[in-house]
Amino acid sequence: MGAMEWIGAGSLLTWVWLLAGQGLFWRTDVRLPDRRDPERWPSVAVVVPARDEAEVLPASLPSLLGQKYPGRAEVFLVDDGSTDGTGALARTLAAARGGLPLTVSAPGEPEPGWTGKLWAVRHGIALARERTAPEYLLLTDADIAHEPDGLRELVAAARSAELDLVSQMARLRVATRWERLIVPAFVYFFAQLYPFRRVNRPGSRTAAAAGGCVLLRTEAAERAGIPEAIRHAVIDDVTLARAVKRSGGRIWLGLADRVDSVRPYPRLAELWRMVSRSAYAQLRHQPLLLLGTVLGLGLVYLAPPALAVAGAAGGEAAVAALGTAAWAVMCGTYLPMLRYYRQPPWAAPLLPFTALLYLVMTVDSAVQHYRGRGAAWKGRTYGAP
Known part of the structure; x- marks a missing residue:
């Protein structure tokens, strides 16, 4: 030869x-596990780190405020040093649309050793613990839109399967020529690196999450030292999942049907x-x-x-x-x-x-x-x- x-x-x-x-x-059939409504719906704090997100916020924040969740839920948007009026726009949208209670706060510049996003997440979690002592945290990005029953479905899945972390990879936008060429491959390569079935297997060492949509049990976050233990992480979602799994937590990752990214990537740049x-x-x-x-x-x-x-x-x-x-x-x-x-x-x-x-x-x-x-x-x- x-x-x-x-x-x-x-x-x-x-x-x-x-x-x-x-x-x-390569299979795309890993979706939310079988679920049933719990007898009691736990309280949830939705934490949204946001830095210069005024362009996408009108398409994403109302979807969070409009969640049809049977239990107690509150949204905490953390304005991470925005210069485009992100915080003010969030308050305006909440006043106009109503829905879940919204708290907008600004923690200032991150301390040394912290990435900006995780510094904002830390601040949002601390506020949530002071206000509501939530049983679950929904960590979601400012460019992610959720269907009205999205939170309910995530919590039901977590309760039914006794999961500490449930993450859905949002469907990214594929409107332009470059998006159609690059975006499906991005998710394909991610799944090749972190096969979802292995991630979801309790005995497997493979761990990953999709940062746009992560439902995390507060007790599991505290046990894993989240977010302090991962404060330096650039790839924060995968690092978070590893920390939760290493601390004994059960995690799940799959593709989303009704969670979408609204951020445009019109050009190759x-x-x-x-x-x-x-x-x-x-x-x-x-x-x-x-x-x-x-x-x-x-x-x-x-x-x-x-x-x-x-x-x-x-x-x-x-x-x-x-x-x-x-x-x-x-x-x-x-x-x-x-x-x-x-x-x-x-x-x-x-x-x-x-x-x-x-x-x-x-x-x-x-x-x-x-x-x-x-x-x-x-x-x-x-x-x-």
């Missing part, structure tokens, strides 16, 4: 293993920043992990179409067959995610191109880190903890 045949065989074997041995990551700001942090700022990631993405995603084309053009049937077979398995695993995002199946063969974009974004994330501009978000930059 020549070098290209070995590469093709390696790529195909990798895809066969991913198909069968990586927790069925916005999507690029979304990925690159935390990609190198995901690799723990380790150059060797970066090298392994680049080589792995090349073998798994870029080699199959390259070998299929090169083998066909050069008359090497074995190379073309191996590349085509690996590419076909890749496309087959991507189709369920495309269906979930209501995208056409012909987009599946474009996944290698999207993977190439992610590869370059990851390298750019490392470059920005070493230039002192890593993990930059809304005027703040966070280095390695």
Whole structure:
């Protein structure tokens, strides 16, 4: 066998293993577990960290204020140093729409060692404990819209399955050409890294959450030291889930049917920043992990179409067959995610191109880190903890 045949065989074997041995990551049927209404509905505090979110708040905050929850619930929006009138707009929306009680507060700049979001979450949780002593915390981002029964369904699932953390990955927006190309792949890659079925298995070491929608039992948060124990985390949702699971908590993660992100990413530049700001942090700022990631993405995603084309053009049937077979398995695993995002199946063969974009974004994330501009978000930059 020549070098290209070995590469093709390696790529195909990798895809066969991913198909069968990586927790069925490619399936999109992990939704809220079976649930029933509890005899008593526990109290809930909804904590919303918000920094310069005036653009999206009119589409998201009313959905929280309008929750049809049978128990006691209150919303705490923490204005994290906004300069666009986020706090004032939140008060205006609450006065006009009514619904759940809203408290808007501003904690000031974060102390050293804290990321801005977690500093805001800390402040919101502290306020909630002073006011209501809630049994559960719903941690949700300012760009996430919830259906009116969303909180009720989350609490019912947590109670029924005796879960300490229930997280739903919000359906991201796919309106523009770049969103359609990059967003479904973002969720696909996330599920490949953190297969939902493994996350949800009590004995598994895999832990993850989706920060846009996390229902957390207050007792479990206290046991895990949340948020103080994760105050430095850039990828706060995964770090939070790990802390809860390490402390003995039961966690669950799945795709959402009725939780949506309303944040637009109309241009490639916005999507690029979304990925690159935390990609190198995901690799723990380790150059060797970066090298392994680049080589792995090349073998798994870029080699199959390259070998299929090169083998066909050069008359090497074995190379073309191996590349085509690996590419076909890749496309087959991507189709369920495309269906979930209501995208056409012909987009599946474009996944290698999207993977190439992610590869370059990851390298750019490392470059920005070493230039002192890593993990930059809304005027703040966070280095390695």
